[in-house]
Amino acid sequence: MTEPDVASSDANNISLSVRDDGDNWVINGTKWWSTAAMRPDCKVALVMGVTDPDAAIGKRHSIILVPFDAAGLTLVRSLTVFGFRDLHEGGHAEVRFENVTVPKENILGERGAGFSVAQARLGPGRIHHCMRLIGMAERAIAMMTARAKTRAPFGVLLADQGVVQTWVADARTQVNAARLLVLQAAWRMDVEGNKAARHDIAAAKIMVPQVVKDVTDRAMQVFGGAGVSSDTMLSVLYAQARFLQIADGPDEVHRRSLARAEFASAPLIRVI
Structure with a gap:
């Protein structure tokens, strides 16, 4: 959920773009403090982004399942807390999405129900x-x-x-x-x-x-x-x-x- 460029304590600010492209979703943006993203056995990310920017507040976001081996997904780095790294627990990563494309069925729950799922x-x-x-x-x-x-x-x-x-x-x-x-x-x-x-x-x-x-x-x-x-x-x-x-x-x-x-x-x- 959390993003570096917005005040993510208000989840309405989450701005990662999830564009409807026919049979697919196209995802662009950056997340960070993504829990366990550095684990070698972590294969799928649950990504919250904006699917419906013109919808009412609370209905704009959806959660999309994104495989970590998807083209355009980059694990940028493992973040630290006061210099400590928690890689033994899977870390908290910064993750970049650049035109990441996944099938439409990869949505988790209903479209616009990202808050409820989260x-x-x-x-x-x-x-x-x-x-x-x-x-x-x-x-x-x-x-x-x-x-x-x-x-x-x-x-x-x-x-x-x-x-x-x-x-x-x-x-x-x-x-x-x-x-x-x-x-x-x-x-x-x-x-x-x-x-x-x-x-x-x-x-x-x-x-x-x-x-x-x-x-x-x-x-x-x-x-x-x-x-x-x-x-x-x-x-x-x-x-x-x-x-x-x-x-x-x-x-x-x-x-x-x-x-x-x-x-x-x-x-x-x-x-x-």
Whole structure:
């Protein structure tokens, strides 16, 4: 979905051209942050583009299946996050489409229904990110506590110093709260469906990366210089948490939708 030349947080801005050419679609444009595109076993791209530029907002885009060996498709590069590459997971690639031609039947779903198809993945994808982030936070806490038990600056173990105890206590409190928010969103998805759970998912997507970033930052402080080096996983965990404040919708977009829902709903408590 994401494109380098437009504000892709508003999916209506997606501008890659998918031109109707009789029995084929002809695709032109550039995407980036395309998940898993660098995997050798990734054979087909799901590409969102404009098939109906004059249609109403929300009906202009479709998703087209494009084989990676199609003429005119170029994997430009694997992107990095703060210098880290995730090629072992398939990377996030910049992909160029130059007069890429595929058959008409390669459309996924109905013409103009690209948003609906994309949203079917984005909600579960966001909660999946949050679940993985909780695991990252637990790893950071485990690393922080283990380090604090073995390092003794000025003759006192870090684990016995009040400021470090505060960091650890706050980390546990934050992570447990974040986990419960994720569980609530997952429960609502199971019971009421993805659409009904969209605001719970948004709340989790806002809170969890921030919590993991805070916890990892304190763990880095406990580790000192080693914490900001590549000798530990902490810098990778921090980069992932920071990245996920943008990926699958930036925090600001989720805050906006959550606030609008709150203003539109009946308050739980009547104010007299």
